[in-house]
Every structure is written in structure tokens, then in C-alpha cells.
Amino acid sequence: MNPQIALPILIPLLAGAVSLVFWRSRSMQRFIAVAGTAGLLLTSLWLLTTVNRDGILVMHMGGWPAPFGISLVADLLGAIMVVLTGIIGFAVALFSLATVGRGHEAYGYFPLMHLLLAGVAGAFLTGDIFNLYVWFEVMLVASFALLILGSEKAQMEGAIKYVTLNLVSSVIFLVAVGLLYGMVGTLNMADIARRLATLEDNGMVDVLAMMFMVAFGIKAAAFPLFFWLPASYHTPPVAVSALFAGLLTKVGVYALFRVFTLIFNQSPGYTHEILLWGAGFTMLSGVLGAAAQFEFRRILSFHIVSQIGYMILGLALFTPLAIIGGVFYIMHHIIVKTNLFLVSGIVHRLRGTYQLKSLGGFYRTHPWLAVLFLIPALSLAGMPPLSGFFAKFIVIRAGIEAEAYGVTFIALLVGLLTLYSMIKIWAEVFWKSAPPEGDVDPYPEVNPREMWLMSAPVVGLALCTLFIGLNAEPIYALAEASAGQLLAPERYIEAVLGEAGEVRP
Template sequence: MNPQIALPILIPLLAGAVSLVFWRSRAMQRLVAVLGTAALLATSIWLLVSVGRDGILVMQMGGWAAPFGISLVADLLGAIMVVLTGIIGFAVALYSLATTGRGHEAFGYFPLMHLLLAGVAGAFLTGDIFNLYVWFEVMLVASFALLILGSEKPQMEGAIKYVTLNLVSSVIFLVTIGLLYSMVGTLNMADIAQRLAHLDDNGMIDALAMMFLVAFGIKAAAFPLFFWLPASYHTPPVAVSALFAGLLTKVGVYALYRVFTLIFYHNPGYTHEILLWGAALTMLSGVLGAAAQFEFRRILSFHIVSQIGYMILGLALFTPLAIIGGVFYIAHHIIVKANLFLVSGIVHRLQGSYRLEALGGLYRRHPWLAVLFLISALSLAGMPPLSGFFAKFIVIRAGLEAGAYGVTFIALLVGLLTLYSMIKLWAEVFWKADPREDADTAPPAPRRGELWLMMTPVAGLALCTLFIGLNAGPLYSLAEASAGQLLAPERYIEAVLGNAGGGER
């Protein structure tokens, strides 16, 4: 048994339950939020260290051996994703102390946040395809509730689009699971991979692969069904936007990586060609949508879409270097994108708007905020020596080595257009003069302690980005080892079925 695998799921579930017990105590809910997310981060780091030392870890729930029971599996990709979940959860919990109002807290903000984190961690660690669906639904319920907290009209409009497309994805996912089970008679992902390898019905296998691609593509906000994301992510409280931006679409990307390296790896030519051009169109549509926007969070939301394209490109190329680049890109983007949303919240707190025409002058009054924005913005655009430069460099080099020159050119062009958007934000929000300097329309200045509480997680995430950029070796080594596991699915299968509950051999 490896009980540490279950801790990243159990801790947020327990924290959420404790928060419900102290429903009437605002102070206790806040304390539990910080301590619970800190514990999640600590146990996720422990899990990553254990996987790095001992190989793929497996826990069989209820003592039932695979494939008959439910397996929790932690390989390097899953462990990395859980650590990133802990980082973003802790940062958002701290930020929420200064930004979440009593009304939202009274309607269950913190219990819902813990439930969402449990769903994300469960999706990253499950070894059962049906339980992947279950954790997706846990995330959907928690995220929908967080999205409508406050019940303002823009929130409800965004939530309807969000939940409709995600329910369509869930239906496709569930139907595909049923069809897959009728073919192989198992739900354990390692066992599915082993049995599919011995089936001759390639047409049905390709059809199921395409259905999974559509279901997870919607969850990841890939082209063409991405419009639910920019329609909804700018509507909730900014801490919720940051949590969504960092984690939710990455669960869909993770599911694509898991399914198309473990289950449908036998015939990659057909599906990966579709993934390749889907990645190109996702990059282009997202960055062009961002260029047309003049609202801070909507620009950032469209850029989530464009950056998802780079992650899918790493999977589509399906070479060792491309998978390394994809894993590196996911890790970099989770930190950077969540941080940019947190910065947007500080800007809104200082000037009372997300509209670019109403913003300006922040470089003179809050130079440190401008510096922290620049670190994350230039990293998103891929400027050296920040983490985004290495992420883009690895993926683009993999594209050139694979001979995918058209898609690689698009990736380079999207990088330039991303830089244009970030420069536009810098010029409009920080550099130009404040258009309201002569009018008494600015919101009340935040208390000094409140502003520092908002700045602390932003500074921490910016330092993570800077550290990765200046010292990319450790993350590259982790991504390389993770790619080695993903491209050798027999190691995952053996850990789950051949050495249940043990380590990699």
C-alpha cells in the first residue's frame, strides 16, 4: 500500500467537511482554507518525491486487486500535476482572504474551493476511467457553484454556456466509457490498454479514440468548442477566475495525455494528425480573439485557449522531446496564467474596473505590481530568461525536428501575437496616464495589510516563474522522466497489474 497517494484527495475533502462544520465562523473557515491548502501542497510534494525515488506508485482501494478494484496511480505526470494543484490552491486561498466578501463566504465559497481541489487531484491520480468521469463531475459541480456565487447577470450568462458545453462533454465521455466497457469488459485504464492491444477492430478503436478526443477537447477548451471559456472565466470573483485559469482546462489536457499515451497509443497516426491541426487552430483562434479584446480578464481568458494549443501540440507530435515540451509547458502555464488573473484582481481593487480604457498610471503609483505583471506577462509571451521561453523553445524545436514546419510557424506567429497582447496590457494598464486622475471616481484605496496580502501570492508565483526560467534544469529533468514513463506505457501497466501496490520495475 502507498497511502500517501490518497492524501491529496482526502485532505481537501476533509478541509471542506471541517469548513461546513464551522459554517457560521468566518475566521475558522479562513484558517481551514489556508491550513488545508498548505497541507495539500506539503503532501503533494511528498508524493512527487516518493514517485521520483520509487517509481510509479499504486494504491488498491478496499484491498481489491486490479483490475477488479479501484486503483489510485501516481506516476510522474500525475504527481507533478498534483504539486501544481497544491501551489495554486495555496496561493488562491491566501489571495481569497483579502478579496472574498462575507456574502460569498456565507454561501460556501471555501467548502466549494476544497471540493474543486479534491476533484482536480482525484482526476490526476485515478487509474480507473469511470472514476475519471466521476472526478470530472465533482469538478463540474464545484466549479459551477463557484461560478454563480453572487448571482449577477454576467455570471449567470457565462455559467449557462459553461455548464451546457461541459455537460455535453460529460455525456460524450460517459457514452464512450460504456462503449469501451462493452468491448473490453474492464474500467481499469492499465487493463483497458492491455486488452485493446489484442483487439483487431481498429475501426471501432479509432471511433472511440475520436470520441475521447472530442470529450476531453471540450474540457481543455480546444478548437472549435472553446467559446464557453472566454464567455465565463471573466465573470466570477477574481480568485475563482485564477483557480479556474490555472487548473480546470489542464485537467482536460492531462486526460488527453493520459488516454493517448496509455490506451490509444497503438495507432497514433490518425488521431495525432487531427490533434496536430487542432492544436494549430486552437493557438490561432485564441490569440486572435485576445487581440480583439479590451477587457483585462477577457484578454487573459482567450490566451488560455491559445496556450492550450501549445500543450496539445506537444502530444500531437508524439516524440520524446515534444512530450517533454508539453509537460514543461503545462507546468509553466499553470503558474503564469493563474498569476496574471491574480494581478488583474489587484488592478481592479485599485482602480475599480477591468476595462482598459478606464485603467492607467499604475506603474507610477505601484511599480512593484508593474514588475510582477511584467514577469508573468513576458513569460507567457515566451521571452527569455523566463519559464515561458524554455517551454516554447522545447515545443518549437520538437516541431522542427518532426518536420511539422507549418504548425511550427503558426506557433512562432502566435508567440509574437501573444507578446503584442501583453504589451497592450502593459501600455493601457500601467504605462499610460490614469484617465481618471482629475475625477473622483477611483474606488477607496485598499488597506495596506489587505494589499500586501494580495501581493504575497502574486510575488510567490512570479518568483516560481523566475526560478524556473533561471534554473530550468530540475523541471526539465522531471519533464524528461515523465515523458519516458508516458512513452513506455508497459511500465504503467506492469505497476498496476503486474506489481499491484508496489513500485515500478
């Protein structure tokens, strides 16, 4: 048995439960938020270190061996994703102390945040396809509740679009799970992969693959059903937006990587061709949407869509280098995108608006914030030597080697248009002169403690971006090892279906 696998799930669940016990104590809820997310980060780092050293870890719940019981599985990809969950959870928890008001806290902001983190970690670590659905629903419930905290009109409109499309995705996912169980008689993903390899009805397998592709594509905000994301992510408090931007769509991307490397790898020429087209349209539609916006968070929301395309492109090309690029891109993007949303939150706290036309002058009044914006912004655009350059370079090189010249050209074009969007934000928010005082409503000054709490996670995430860019070799090696496991599904199957709790490299 490897009980440490369960800790990244149990800690946020326990933190959320304790927060409910101290419902009336604001100080205790805030302390538990920081302590719980710090515990999640530390245990996830421990898990990644162990997996990197010993290989795939498996925990069979209740002592029931697979495939009869529920299994938790931590391979390198799952462990990496849990570490990123811990980093983002801790950063957002600190930021929330300065930006989430008493009203939102009274309605359960911190318990819901912990529940969301537990759902995300559970999705990354489950070895059971039905429990993946369960963790998706835990995330959906928590995220919907976080979206509507405050009950403002814009929030309700965004939440309705968000939950409607995600419920459609959940229905497709559940139907696909039922059909899959009817075909193979098991829900354990390793056992499903082993049994599907022996089936002769490849047509039905391809139908199921397409159902899972649509379900996870909606949750990842891939083309064409991505519009729920830019319609909703700009409406809640910015801490919620940052948490969603960093993690929620990446769970959909992770699920695509998991099922299309482990389960549905029989017809890559068919399924991955569709993924390739989807990646191209996702990149292009997202970046064009961002270019047309003049609201800080809406621009960033559309860029989530465009950047998802790069990750799916890595999976669609399905070569070792492409999978490495996809994993590397996920690691880079989660850090960068969360940080950009946090920067937008500081701008809003200082001026009271996200509208670019009503902003300006930050380079002169807050030069440190301008630098903190440039680091993730230029990284998102793929400028060297930041993390985004290496992520884009690996994926584009993989596209050239695979002779996918059309989608590779789109990836290069999207990089240029991303740079245009970041320059637009820079010019409007930081470089141009501030509007005359009579044109904007005065906004309360931020006290030094609040500014420190908002700035600390932004600085930390910016340092992570610089670390990935300046130390790309060890990050590349980690992504390469993860890709090696994904492209050798027999190692995952052997680890899960072997003796209970046995660790296999």
C-alpha cells in the first residue's frame, strides 16, 4: 500500500471540513486556507519525488486488488499535475486573504475552494474511469458555487452558460462510461486498456473514443464548444478566476492525455487526426477572440482557449517529442495563466476596473507591477528565455518533424497574435498616461498588508516562470520521463494489475 497517494485528496477535504466547523470564525477559516493549501503542496512534492525515484505508485482502496476495488494511481503526469495544483492552490489562498470580502467568506468561499482542490487532485490520481466522472462532478459543484458567490447579474449569466455546457459534457461522459462498461465489464482504466486491446469491434471502440473526446473537449474548452469559458471566467472574484484559469480546463486536457494514451490508442490515425484539426481551430479561434477584446480578464480568458490548442496539438501529433512538448506546455501554462489573472486582480484593486480604456499609467506609478506583468505576458507569447519559449519550441519542432506543416504554421501565427494581445494590454494598462482624475471614480487606497498579500503570490509565480525558463533542462527531463510512461501504457497496466500496492518502475 502507498497511503501517501491519498494525502493530496484527503488534506483539502479535511481542510474544507474543518473550515465548516469554524464557520463563524473568519480568522480560523483564513488560517486553515493557507495551512491546508501549504499541506497539499508539501505532500504533492513528496509524492512527485517518490514517483520520480520509484516509479508508478498504486493504492488499492479497502485492500481490494484491482480491478475489483477502487485504485488510486500516481504516475509522473498525475504527480506533476498534483504539484501544480498545490502551487496554484497555495498562491490563490494567499491572494484571497486580501481580495475576498467578508460576504463571500460568510457564504463558504474557503470550504468551496478546498472542495474544488480535492476534486482536481482526485481527478489526477484516480485509476477508475467512473471515479474520474465523480471527481469531475465534485469540481463542477464546487466551481458552480464559487461562480455564483455574490449573486450579481453578470455572475449568474456566466454561471448558467458554464454549468449548462459542463452538464452536457457530464451526460456524454456518463453515457460513454456506461457503454464502455457494457463492452468490457470493468471500470478500472488499466483493466479497460488491457481488455480493449483484445476486442475486434474497432468501430464501436472508435465511437466511444469520439464520445470521450467530445466530453473532455468541452471540459478543456476546445473548439467548437469553448464559448462557456470566456462568458464566465471574467465574472467572479478574481481569485476564483485565477483558480479556474490555472486548473479547471487542465483537468480536461489531462483526461484527454490519459484516455488517448492508455485506453484509446488502437486507431491513432483516426482519432488523433481529429484532435489535430481541433487543436488548430482551438488555437486560432481563441487568439482571434482575444484580439477583439478590451477587458483585461476577457482577453486572458480567450487566451486560455488558444493555449489549450497547443497542449492538444502535442497529444494529436502523438510522437515522443510532441508528448514531451504537451506535458511541458501544461506545466508552463498553469503557472503563467494563473499569474496573469492575479496581476489583473491587483490592477483592479488599485483602479476599480478591468476595462483597458479606463486604465493607464501603471508603468510610472507601479513599475514593479509592470515588471511582474511582463514576465508571464512575454512567457505566454513565447519569448526567450522564458518558459513559454521552450514549451512552444518543443511543440512546433515536433510538428515540423511530423510534417504537420499546416497546424505548425497556425501555432506560429497564434504565437504572434498572442504577443499582439499582450502588447495591447501593456500599452493600455501600463504605458499610456493615466486618465484624468475627473474621468474615473476615485478608488480606496490599498493598505500595505493587502498589497503584500496580493504581491507575494505574483512574485512567487513569476519566479517559477523564470526558473522553468532558466532551468529548462531538468524540466524537460521530467516531461520526457512522463512522456515515456504515457507512451508505454503496459507499464501503467502492470503497476495497477500487479500485486496490491506493489511499486513497479
